[in-house]
Amino acid sequence: MAIAQYGVVVLDARDPQALAEFYAGLLGWQVGELEGDWIEVAGPQGRMLAFQTAPDLVPPDWPSGERSQQLHLDFRVPRDRIEEAEREALELGAKLVQHDEGKRDFRVYLDPEGHPFCLCLH
Incomplete structure (x- = not known):
């Protein structure tokens, strides 16, 4: 139980x-x-x-490790919508900090307070 x-x-x-x-x-x-x-x-x-x-609040300093991320959120996005999802996230106030460069299935962002989150290809 x-x-x-x-x-x-x-x-x-x-x-x-x-x-x-x-x-x-x-x-x-x-x-x-x-x-x-x-x-x-x-x-x-x-x-x-x-x-x-x-x-x-002192936000994480990702990816430096000086102030580790401690937690991040992953959000799934259909593969064919990743560009649109990224554009909308940036318009809402997200900051792109690591593009997937076609090598990974996720992109890393910071929310307006500095918490890291990923848009993950689904």
Whole structure:
């Protein structure tokens, strides 16, 4: 029997509302209400991401390793939509930090707060 059930991934943010809106736009999910220092983004089948206020957040310094990424999120994208997905992610405020160069099946980005995430070919 499992000890626990998976709940939610929570990311620290200087501006949790803005980061929630970024991920809601990226995933097509719905932004909830800001409750104190906490906000959630809800997707299908009960999937959720949450964001909490961390005014002194020091983002990872990926890929240098000086301040390791500690965590990153992978999002699947159909192979034939990767260019469109990248363009939309950049328009939302993502920063491309590692292109796949045709050698890998993923591209690495930073969200507006500096957390790394990947668009992975699916």
